[in-house]
Amino acid sequence: MGHWRGKLAGLWPVVFLVVTLWLVRYLRSAEFGLYEDDLTHIPTAVQMSGSELVSFTIGLFRNLSGQGTPLKLALWYTLAHLGWSLAGLRGLYMLGFVVIAVNLSLFYLLMREVSDQAFAICATLAYVLYSADTTQAFLSHSFILQTSITMLLLALLFFRRGWRSLSYGLMVLALLTYETTFTVFLAAPLLLVPWDKVWRKGALRHALLCGLIFAAVVLVRFAVGENRVGGLALRDAVLLPITHMIAGPLVALGTYAYRPVQALQSMRVDVLLASVFGGLCFTWLLWRVRPGFQATVEDLKAVPSRRTAGWDVPAGERTVRTRFGADLVSRLRLAMVGLVMLVLAYPLTFTVRPYAISGRDTRVHAAGVVGASMVVGSAIVIVIALAEGYRRKTWAVPALGIAMGILAGYGFVIQNDYAAAWSLQRGFWSQLIPLIPDVGEGTVVLVDPSGLQDTRQIGANYWNLPRVLTQLFLFPSTWEAKPRVYRLAEGWQERISTDGGKLRLDEATTLAPPGTYAVVDPSRVIFVRYRDGLLGRVSGEFPPGVGTPLPPPPREGEPPFPHGFLYDLMVLPAEGEPGAGASAN
DSSP states (O other): OHHHHHHHHTTHHHHHHHHHHIIIIITTGGGOOOOTTHHHHHHHHHTSOHHHHHHHHHHHHHHTTTTTOHHHHHHHHHHHHHHHHHHHHHHHHHHHHHHHHHHHHHHHHHHHHHSOHHHHHHHHHHHHTOOSSOOTTSHHHHHTHHHHHHHHHHHHHHHHTTOHHHHHHHHHHHHTTOGGGTGGGGGGGGGSSOOSHHHHHHHHHHHHHHHHHHHHHHHHHHHTTOTTTTOSOHHHHHHHHHHHHHHHHHHHHHHHHHHHHHHHHHOOHHHHHHHHHHHHHHHHHHHTOOOOOSSOHHHHHHSOOOOOSTTOOOHHHHHHHHHHHHHHHHHHHHHHHHHHHHHTTSTTOOSSOTTOOSSGGGGGGGGGHHHHHHHHHHHHHHHHHHHHHTTOHHHHHHHHHHHHHHHHHHHHHHHHHHHHHHHHHHHHHHHHGGGOTTOOTTOEEEEOGGGOOOOSSSOSSOTTGGGTHHHHBOOOTTOSSOOEEEEEOTTGGGTSBOTTSOEEESTTTEEOOGGGOEEEOGGGEEEEEEETTEEEEEOEEESTTTSEEEOOOOOOOOOSSOBOTTHHHHSOOOTTSTTTTOOOO
16 A cells, blocks of 8 residues: 555656646636637537548548548547537547646656656656647647657657567557657667667667658558658758758757747736746745755765876765766766757658747647757756755756746747637627628638738638638538638739639638639629728729729628538627627637
């Protein structure tokens, strides 16, 4: 009984850090909604029956669908279906949190195996506060990208424990989910010691086997016609990974210093309170950290030294210095392993720039969380050890705690953007729907961008806008051209008209998926814009100065079609209607 009590007592850091994760990333999750890709895939997933979901998953693997990563869509749809079944929109975010909390716990266990509790606590705290990637709460990434990290962490644990077949099998699955974690696994042998001749042979076999696995998956993708693999020129295929492996780690580590600055610049009360509370909590946590050095700087100073030349060092001093040096080297070795893992997080990030620090593109840094956390965790442990030796712990630990606290405050900057983006989307659709009662087959609603508000970390009424209206209403299946809503791009006025008097909706005039690009007749257009903060329908000549006069807007009212899945989530009840003022969450 005492053994198990001791085991449970040793898990208190995990409990503390999981709670921290909830506060920093999910405290406002009741105000989060669906964004960008979520708006397309999650409604489809949650409306599937169990048998439809099974058939869908089998089809993915049979055809190697999903850009050659069939497990990506299988996990996405399965977890979305499960989360919605548990508690609707809240259930989706609860399940997303569980995935990341599992990753946090696995990372702590891995760090506990490669070092002591002090290092595991500091590295996992750095893991929780890692904000180079700001998309952890984005459901699409929670269910895809984060599950790929789960596979990586499990594979690293299994590799260290000697369960090699399981570890390689998991990384095959990771390749079929989200590829960027695979190259991090190349560094798995670095978690083993000693690095002797036998180790070098094993590391070489590991690298060769990983290369064979990767080559096999690439060949299979070619065989099924997945064209992204060969879409790059040879020069780019060589230079991009090198460039990303240099720039990516610098950005990922730099965010630990830059995010606190951004948090302070936000000037929000909740961010300030989170920073203060976090600073107090992390100071308490780091004060309990015992770096585990067998000798401290103070021990070195206490040993009498009568060194007279080169090697003439007293035996006692030599022993203490050897112990201290060995402990310092072990921490630096872990930092070096982390740096290698961080560099290896970027070779396969072809499609996203490595210097992204805001929005969905920060997913480029997602696989770097393991390596960056090891580097920062090592630095924290070394600072605490040196502070103890020089009797400066009363200054150093609060300073570290405050810095980490402000970094936690930045988590609220991200949460605020997610809550604001959902509010902006619901406000937009609630104003737009009464303006388009005459929407019909082939109708195109064009939205002037001048009055639209955006958030930094996630898209609101952005590129996926054309796919939302068909999720709000169930239009007749006989319609060949379903009505769409487009957000116009800046400067659209000069580029939208064709020589034949049509309207060009493409990358030059809209923010929209390529699959929704079209050339349309002006007679099918409804034009809306913001004036004094309210969305209104515009009549008159369109495009201004060169186009066809638009008919006067009809009397406001709702389109006469059954409501779709997203309607109750995104359209707020009008004042006086049942449910007015209630949250759709």
